[in-house]
Amino acid sequence: MSSSVKKKGFGATVWDYLTTVDHKKIAVMYLLGGTLFFVIAGLEAVLMRIQLMYPENDFVSAGTFNQLLTMHGTTMLFLAAMPLLFAFMNMIVPLQIGARDVAFPFLNSLGFWLFFLGGLFLHLSFFMGGAPDAGWTSYASLSLYSPGHGVDFYVLGLQVSGAGTLISGINFLVTIINMRAPGMTFMRMPLFTWTTFVTSALILFGFPPLTAGLILLLFDRMFSAKFFDVMYGGNTIIWEHLFWIFGHPEVYILVLPAFGLFSEIIPTFSRKRLFGYSSMVFATILIGFLGFMVWAHHMFTVGLGPTANAIFAVATMAIAVPTGMKVFNWLLTVWGGSIKVTTPMLYALGFIPSFVAGGVTGIMQATAPLDYQLHDSYFIVAHFHYVIVGGIVLGLLGSTHFYWPLFFNRMLNETLGKITFWIFFIGFHMTFFLQHFLGLMGMPRRVFTYMPDQGWDLFNFISTIGAFLMSAGVILLVLNVIITAIKGEPAGNDPWGDTRTLEWAIPQPIPFYNFRQTPLVRGLDPYWIEKQEGNKEGMVYAEPLGDIHMPNNSIVPFVMSLGLFIASFGALYSPLGVADDSRTWAIPVLVIGLVITFGSMIYRSLKDDHGYYVTVAEIEALEEELYGKKGGNK
Amino acid sequence: MAHDTPTVTRTSAQHEYYKQNNKATMQKQVVNFAIMIFLTLVAFSLVGAGFSANLVLPIILLMAGVQVVLQLYSFMHMEEKTAHEIGVVTMFMWTGMFFAFLMILAFVTIIWWNL
Amino acid sequence: MDYNTKFTPQTWPEHAEQATLEGKNKFVGFWLFLACEIVLFASLFATYLALKNKGPAGMEFTTQELYELPLAFGMTMILLTSSLTSVYAMYHMKNYNFKGVQLWMFITVLLGASFLALEVYEFNHYVGLGFTFGSSAFASAFYTLVGTHGFHVSVGLVWITALILRNAKRGLSLYNAPKYFVASLYWHFIDVVWVFIFTVVYLMGVVG
Numbered sequence: 001m002s003s004s005v006k007k008k009g010f011g012a013t014v015w016d017y018l019t020t021v022d023h024k025k026i027a028v029m030y031l032l033g034g035t036l037f038f039v040i041a042g043l044e045a046v047l048m049r050i051q052l053m054y055p056e057n058d059f060v061s062a063g064t065f066n067q068l069l070t071m072h073g074t075t076m077l078f079l080a081a082m083p084l085l086f087a088f089m090n091m092i093v094p095l096q097i098g099a100r101d102v103a104f105p106f107l108n109s110l111g112f113w114l115f116f117l118g119g120l121f122l123h124l125s126f127f128m129g130g131a132p133d134a135g136w137t138s139y140a141s142l143s144l145y146s147p148g149h150g151v152d153f154y155v156l157g158l159q160v161s162g163a164g165t166l167i168s169g170i171n172f173l174v175t176i177i178n179m180r181a182p183g184m185t186f187m188r189m190p191l192f193t194w195t196t197f198v199t200s201a202l203i204l205f206g207f208p209p210l211t212a213g214l215i216l217l218l219f220d221r222m223f224s225a226k227f228f229d230v231m232y233g234g235n236t237i238i239w240e241h242l243f244w245i246f247g248h249p250e251v252y253i254l255v256l257p258a259f260g261l262f263s264e265i266i267p268t269f270s271r272k273r274l275f276g277y278s279s280m281v282f283a284t285i286l287i288g289f290l291g292f293m294v295w296a297h298h299m300f301t302v303g304l305g306p307t308a309n310a311i312f313a314v315a316t317m318a319i320a321v322p323t324g325m326k327v328f329n330w331l332l333t334v335w336g337g338s339i340k341v342t343t344p345m346l347y348a349l350g351f352i353p354s355f356v357a358g359g360v361t362g363i364m365q366a367t368a369p370l371d372y373q374l375h376d377s378y379f380i381v382a383h384f385h386y387v388i389v390g391g392i393v394l395g396l397l398g399s400t401h402f403y404w405p406l407f408f409n410r411m412l413n414e415t416l417g418k419i420t421f422w423i424f425f426i427g428f429h430m431t432f433f434l435q436h437f438l439g440l441m442g443m444p445r446r447v448f449t450y451m452p453d454q455g456w457d458l459f460n461f462i463s464t465i466g467a468f469l470m471s472a473g474v475i476l477l478v479l480n481v482i483i484t485a486i487k488g489e490p491a492g493n494d495p496w497g498d499t500r501t502l503e504w505a506i507p508q509p510i511p512f513y514n515f516r517q518t519p520l521v522r523g524l525d526p527y528w529i530e531k532q533e534g535n536k537e538g539m540v541y542a543e544p545l546g547d548i549h550m551p552n553n554s555i556v557p558f559v560m561s562l563g564l565f566i567a568s569f570g571a572l573y574s575p576l577g578v579a580d581d582s583r584t585w586a587i588p589v590l591v592i593g594l595v596i597t598f599g600s601m602i603y604r605s606l607k608d609d610h611g612y613y614v615t616v617a618e619i620e621a622l623e624e625e626l627y628g629k630k631g632g633n634k
Numbered sequence: 635m636a637h638d639t640p641t642v643t644r645t646s647a648q649h650e651y652y653k654q655n656n657k658a659t660m661q662k663q664v665v666n667f668a669i670m671i672f673l674t675l676v677a678f679s680l681v682g683a684g685f686s687a688n689l690v691l692p693i694i695l696l697m698a699g700v701q702v703v704l705q706l707y708s709f710m711h712m713e714e715k716t717a718h719e720i721g722v723v724t725m726f727m728w729t730g731m732f733f734a735f736l737m738i739l740a741f742v743t744i745i746w747w748n749l
Numbered sequence: 750m751d752y753n754t755k756f757t758p759q760t761w762p763e764h765a766e767q768a769t770l771e772g773k774n775k776f777v778g779f780w781l782f783l784a785c786e787i788v789l790f791a792s793l794f795a796t797y798l799a800l801k802n803k804g805p806a807g808m809e810f811t812t813q814e815l816y817e818l819p820l821a822f823g824m825t826m827i828l829l830t831s832s833l834t835s836v837y838a839m840y841h842m843k844n845y846n847f848k849g850v851q852l853w854m855f856i857t858v859l860l861g862a863s864f865l866a867l868e869v870y871e872f873n874h875y876v877g878l879g880f881t882f883g884s885s886a887f888a889s890a891f892y893t894l895v896g897t898h899g900f901h902v903s904v905g906l907v908w909i910t911a912l913i914l915r916n917a918k919r920g921l922s923l924y925n926a927p928k929y930f931v932a933s934l935y936w937h938f939i940d941v942v943w944v945f946i947f948t949v950v951y952l953m954g955v956v957g
Binding site for chain 2: 754758759760762763764767773776777780781783784785787788790791792794795796798799818821822825826829832833836837840843844934937938940941944945947948949952953955956957
């Protein structure tokens with residue numbers, strides 16, 4: 001249990017990852033799972049762009065196009081962007097606040113397996129009679145009558161993976177509230193920890209409406225309830241409200257951590273402390289709070305009435321204020337700094353104008369009367385891709401380069417990284433910039449083809465070429481990872497040389513208990529402070545070296561999630577369902593799955609799990625093995 | 635991390651005080667319970683007596699609010715200033731209730747077309 | 750202090766449920782979970798309010814005709830009392846009286862079970878009248894809201910029963926004190942939700 005450095009067999013490694021509760025290993029699993037779904041969703045996007053390359057193209061059928069469209073959106077948001085951000089949160093937040101692990105290591109593992117099996121379930125739809133085809137918003141007026149099981153896969157898959165997300169959200173909140181090292185006050189927390197905190201709060205309040213909405217849709221489709229059935233007094237607007245009460249905070253759930261990641265990268269390579277730290281914290285909280293007041297701006301054209309539209313329009317515009325504060329703070333951090341243009345910094349510098357462009361078009365749509373023109377056109381597609389690719393994806397790619405040495409103790413190749421950036425960045429603007437104009441020219445979104453000679457042909461063609469460039473960028477990044485894995489040298493401590501926060505102070509490779517002694521934090525940017533004072537250790541300690549209490553590994557989270565995965569198949573083929581191919585085994589399978597899940601919950605409750613202690617002797621032996629004779633930092 | 639609270643033995647005088655104090659708290663809880671039962675009785679009899687809706691609705695909603703505050707602050711001990719990070723907890727609970735209020739307000743006003 | 754520390758009433762800490770880091774984590778984490786449950790129930794309440802009395806043309810059920818106050822009153826009294834009994838259990842936990850904890854938790858379970866039995870009776874009665882889950886949007890919203898609460902009650906029953914059984918031989922310790930504490934928090938929360946259900950669904954339903 002103690003030293004994990006020895007080479008293990010394949011089976012043992014798989015077992016280790018199935019049962020692990022170590023936040024660093026779970027982070028790696030989130031990174032792998034997220035990347036898998038990111039690549040799948042990216043492929044779907046490329047297929048769609050190929051279809052739209054020429055007018056009246058017949059590369060894919062209309063039905064397939066709808067499935068690609070739905071799965072691209074759903075996968076990118078729920079199964080790619082969120083897990084990839086969770087990977088960084090899992091890896092970095094406990095290290096940044098000086099903790100041994102997250103507050104609930106068991107739940108951390110459960111959250112991952114729920115996400116992964118939920119995502120897997122959703123993707124099995126491709127092989128089991130067709131994927132969901134009602135759009136990622138799955139409006140009830142459409143999804144209720146979608147034949148086949150596509151929408152059922154959507155409902156069940158998201159329900160399972162959503163539960164995982166909620167669990168992870170609570171876990172991060174408690175970790176940040178309870179597990180901070182001595183001296184790490186709230187106003188000394190690095191900005192990525194702050195954004196993780198606010199994001200987790202948004203998950204806490206944002207996911208229950210989605211859960212409720214999905215339950216209603218599930219009951220309507222599979223157990224003949226009548227929530228959305230107008231004939232029986234139902235109302236489909238209820239779904240739209242519930243979905244967007246979740247859906248709008250979801251945007252901030254994704255973009256706030258990306259803001260946090262850039263707020264780590266920019267000061268590091270400007271070699272200046274973050275400008276306006278407290279206003280950054282304030283802006284983050286304000287964005288999070290306002291994020292719940294604006295959901296109906298997605299529904300201006302529904303006909304909520306001028307009063308409601310006016311209120312939501314004003315609230316939406318108000319969000320520009322804290323967002324603007326953040327942009328100016330980043331600019332003023334760069335201003336006058338001693339700038340080093342590394343790959344992560346390139347991504348950060350590219351992010352600022354791209355994201356601002358997406359933000360400004362957002363304000364345009366907040367103007368309700370103008371939104372009647374823009375609604376459901378390619379202008380919207382351009383807007384949210386500027387926000388999501390320009391904000392979140394650039395953030396993820398940049399931090400992949402930035403944090404790779406923390407994850408794997410290897411540096412990604414810088415030259416290749418810069419080439420990747422330029423190819424991806426040019427491809428991104430090429431794809432989406434022209435779509436603003438396509439929208440203004442009247443091209444509706446979600447169409448699988450269009451007639452020639454409406455002035456849309458050239459822009460669509462260019463847009464597709466841009467999508468190819470973006471794919472080339474991602475392929476280059478994968479190549480970079482492979483090259484690094486084969487040829488990379490250990491990166492060691494603080495490979496960027498100018499890092500500021502606690503996660504870089506820890507010796508590489510990171511021992512499984514993180515900090516041998518809990519660090520003492522003496523201010524904002526603790527590692528920078530220690531470096532400035534010539535402290536070779538990189539941190540001061542709050543306690544003497546003692547036995548370390550660690551949680552036990554467990555297979556139960558995996559079994560629990562597997563139970564829900566199995567139960568989902570039962571619910572899918574429910575005899576009361578909309579699709580008329582129910583199976584006789586449906587109800588038994590549903591019951592078996594739920595019994596597995598609840599059984600393992602009861603097993604978990606009945607058994608005592610006290611964890612174990614790593615003794616001082618074991619710590620010293622392990623550190624000698626990892627870092628040579630001395631122990632502690634190299 | 636089991637070494638964060640030292641074991642303290644109360645002297646018999648302290649322990650006597652501790653027990654009395656617990657008992658006094660418990661008595662307060664019983665009084666609060668009586669208030670809750672009373673409020674429930676009033677609510678049900680108001681409705682049973684068939685007063686006009688405009689009178690009854692605000693009163694029963696207010697009484698439900700009072701009951702919930704009693705549950706949260708008395709039974710669930712949100713009033714205990716010494717409890718761990720109770721300030722953060724309180725903030726999250728009230729934020730949740732605020733969002734809940736907002737959502738219900740939206741659903742009773744803008745779900746159906748009635749302008 | 751350790752999980753294995755043996756206690757007497759005089760050494761038992763005042764906040765045993767928060768004496769260890771794990772206890773503190775559970776305490777804060779469970780409260781946050783309850784904050785999230787508020788929003789979940791708010792979604793269902795909001796849906797219910799939007800769909801109240803909405804059904805197919807000629808639907809014969811309205812809240813005024815359907816609901817029976819005496820039954821709702823009985824259920825309310827039972828659940829409110831069960832809230833008090835779990836307060837008693839926590840009172841005994843503070844005094845390190847394990848038998849008291851078990852006894853009062855057991856009474857809580859009994860009261861919860863009788864509440865659930867009444868709810869099953871009520872649902873059964875309505876279904877007998879033809880007010881089935883799929884008969885109207887109103888029915889779906891009613892059964893989903895009240896049923897979700899009932900589901901929470903049954904989860905609570907299984908949970909507390911499991912706690913009583915698992916700890917019967919173990920006695921009170923710093924390991925299971927937080928377990929009892931969060932279970933009682935959960936039970937109070939169920940009561941909080943019920944306060945709104947009896948007010949918003951039953952009382953407001955009868956008022957019209």
